[in-house]
Amino acid sequence: MLTRRIIPCLDIDNGRVVKGVKFANLRDAGDPVEQAKRYERDGADELVMLDVSATIGGRETALETVRDVRRELSIPLSVGGGVRTVEHALALLRAGADKVGVNSAAVENPLLLRELADRVGAQCVVLSIDAAARLDDRGWDVVTRAGTNRTGIDAIEWAAEAESMGAGEILLTSFDQDGTRSGYDTALLRAVREVTTLPVIASGGADSATHMLDALNAGADAVLAASIFHDQDTTPNALKQELRASGIEVRI
Amino acid sequence: MTGVTIIDTGIANTASVTAAFERLGCTVSLTHDARRVAESPLVVLPGVGSFGAGMRVLRANALDQVIIDRVSDDRPLLGICLGLQLLCDASEESPGIEGLGVINAMVTRFPSAVRTPQHGWNRVGDGYAYYSNTYRIETIPRGWEGQTSTHGSPFVAYLRRGTTLACQFHPELSGAWGANLLRSWIENAKEATPC
Numbered sequence: 001m002l003t004r005r006i007i008p009c010l011d012i013d014n015g016r017v018v019k020g021v022k023f024a025n026l027r028d029a030g031d032p033v034e035q036a037k038r039y040e041r042d043g044a045d046e047l048v049m050l051d052v053s054a055t056i057g058g059r060e061t062a063l064e065t066v067r068d069v070r071r072e073l074s075i076p077l078s079v080g081g082g083v084r085t086v087e088h089a090l091a092l093l094r095a096g097a098d099k100v101g102v103n104s105a106a107v108e109n110p111l112l113l114r115e116l117a118d119r120v121g122a123q124c125v126v127l128s129i130d131a132a133a134r135l136d137d138r139g140w141d142v143v144t145r146a147g148t149n150r151t152g153i154d155a156i157e158w159a160a161e162a163e164s165m166g167a168g169e170i171l172l173t174s175f176d177q178d179g180t181r182s183g184y185d186t187a188l189l190r191a192v193r194e195v196t197t198l199p200v201i202a203s204g205g206a207d208s209a210t211h212m213l214d215a216l217n218a219g220a221d222a223v224l225a226a227s228i229f230h231d232q233d234t235t236p237n238a239l240k241q242e243l244r245a246s247g248i249e250v251r252i
Numbered sequence: 253m254t255g256v257t258i259i260d261t262g263i264a265n266t267a268s269v270t271a272a273f274e275r276l277g278c279t280v281s282l283t284h285d286a287r288r289v290a291e292s293p294l295v296v297l298p299g300v301g302s303f304g305a306g307m308r309v310l311r312a313n314a315l316d317q318v319i320i321d322r323v324s325d326d327r328p329l330l331g332i333c334l335g336l337q338l339l340c341d342a343s344e345e346s347p348g349i350e351g352l353g354v355i356n357a358m359v360t361r362f363p364s365a366v367r368t369p370q371h372g373w374n375r376v377g378d379g380y381a382y383y384s385n386t387y388r389i390e391t392i393p394r395g396w397e398g399q400t401s402t403h404g405s406p407f408v409a410y411l412r413r414g415t416t417l418a419c420q421f422h423p424e425l426s427g428a429w430g431a432n433l434l435r436s437w438i439e440n441a442k443e444a445t446p447c
Contacts, residue, residue, distance in 0.1 A: 002366075002403055003373045003380065040427065045373055046382075070271050076382055076425045077268075096267035098384070098425060121301040123369045123384045124265075168369045168384075197364070199371045221367060251373040251380040 003249045005045035005222035006212070006236040007201060008229040010035060012081075013053045015061045019179075019230050029230045036069045039229065043237030044075060045251060048101070048171070048201075048224060051081035052146075059088075063095045070096025080128050080171070086115050093120060101171055103128035104144035107151055107158075110165055117166030127167035131155035131188055132175040140188055147175045155188070160195035169199045171224070177205030181227055184211055186218040193219025209242035216248055254278045254438055257292035259319075261299065261309040265424075269298050269332065272424035276435055286314045294441055295322060299334025303359065303387070304346030306338050316352055323354045323416050328441035330434075331418035333385060336411070339418055345387050355396065355411060355418065357389040366404035374401040374421070376409040379429035381421035388420055415441045 010017050010032055017029040029035075036047055049069065051062040059082065066079055079092045080101025089100040100120075106113050106127060117125050130147060131140040140155035162170050172192055174185035184202045192200055202220035206212060212223045228234055240250040256273045258266055260282040270280045273296075281288075289295055297319060299306050310316045322329045323339070331339050340351045343359035351359075362368050362385075373380040377399050388407040392398045398411040401421075410419040417437045423430035 001375065002370055002383075003375075005372050067267075070267055071274070074272060074275065074425065074427050074431060076384075076422075093265065094267060096271065098265050098268055098422075123371070123386065124300060169371055197367060199367055199369070221372065 001249050003045075003251045004216050004220075004243070005201075006043070006239055006250070007046045007048055007078075007222055007224045008039045008044050008236065009048040009050060009203070009224050009226040011050050011052045011226065012062055012065055013051075014055075014058050015065050017230070018052065019226060032065050033068050033072055035230075036073050039236065040073055040075050042235035043240060043252065045222070045236070046076040046078065047073065048078045048080070049097075050101075051079070053082075063091060066092060066095040066097055078126055078171075080126065086112065086119060089116050090119065093124065099124050099126050099169065101126040101128040103130065104149075106165070107142060107144050107153065110161070113166035115166075117168075122166055122168035125167050126169045126171050127159075127162045127165065128171040128173065129155055129159060129162075130173045130175050131185075133185075140191075143175050156191045156195055159192045162196060163198050167198065169201065170196065171201045171203060172220075174204035178203070179227060180205055181207035183207065184215040184218070184220070184223070186214050189215055189218035189220050209239045209246075212239060213243060213246050213248065216243070254294065254442070255292065256280050256294045256296060256438075257288060258282050258296045258298060259289055259315065260284050261301075261306060265300050265422075266298060268422070269296060269424045272431065272434060276431065276438065278438070284309070284313045284315065286318045289315055290318045290321070294328045294438065295319075295330070297329065297331045297335035297338065299332060299338060300384075301334060302345055303334065303337055303343040303351070304349045306334050307346070307349050307351065310338065310352075320352055320354055326414040326416065326444070328415040328437070328444070329417075330437055331416075332424070333420060333422055336408075336418035336420050337387060337389075340389060343387055355389075355393055357391075357393045357408075359387045359389055361387050362407075363404055370403050373426075374403060374409075376401050376421065380426070381409060381419075381423070381430065382425040382427075383421045385420060415444045
């Protein structure tokens, strides 16, 4: 039986791991290769790396980081952040990513995912959706450019389109919950689960196995977390022991 | 130093496969040259992407017959994911396209009742392997040994005959368990064909 995944996320800026709250206030949190190795050893099922550097030099450094991490890592590596062209995505795959996440650029040019899927197969293409609750609380907006741009696009309708656009997976981040450690947005997860059969990774707000259990019960196939692992408060294996005790199939 | 040749179809995650063999101390080279694929002691047919695109690349480089010959002569070959499927007769993914036909099986799509693509870790015997697939073969064909995993219903996890090993999962992404499998394929191949 297919197990549920726990996925630590590394935000990378110029070759270093950083961590912020609501996509801002970044602080240094260590060396990506060392952290990647530690996460694999501690039971991570997969790793997500997001390149948050804003410069062209930072982009080049990110390719180096992917190469360095790939050399050491024997679990899947998904890379995203600022991917705007098929060429950029292919460069990341060649450097050692197994999947590439596309976010803002897919909103601006939905054909990008199709073009990418035709080249590398949908199973390598992840649609990253950052969603923020609408101000009137009726649904969620897709937000782009690190949350600074509210697109007005309905996040649930956007998720429903993902498969036909060429995505093989959805990475669903709640902008409201990100970095708060107060739990995933389970209402958002439920709403997305209803409109797609693609695997969905829940992201934003994790602090405990209970939060993860809530997200998995809301329909997530995998749960992503950053803060709790960076601060070494817990490990994927420790969380999986708790999930298994609650009847969730995990790899231990 | 063990040399491993990876068939470069231009559509596979060759960086991950390369890294996995390098961690085992192998020297890795990538090629789509038919003569080199024929002559190399250890050959890997990786694969990501569609069945039709994969077969087109193999035919365009005259690799189809080379791979068929390797399997019938029992010269070491490892097929990964689409690499397994290309060894079969045909696939629902690309109707009308003939596969290599060394594994007598039809590749079919997972039913719509289960999550597709199957992204994640699934049990294989006493371990877990990482899968990333929408298509699979359902039963172990005659003449092959192997094991199954379950996604809705059973499907083939891997097949083995002599020094041919074909995995539906990605051993290069399956942690220590996957590394052990690659190591045993190399050791088995070296015993069978001393060089």
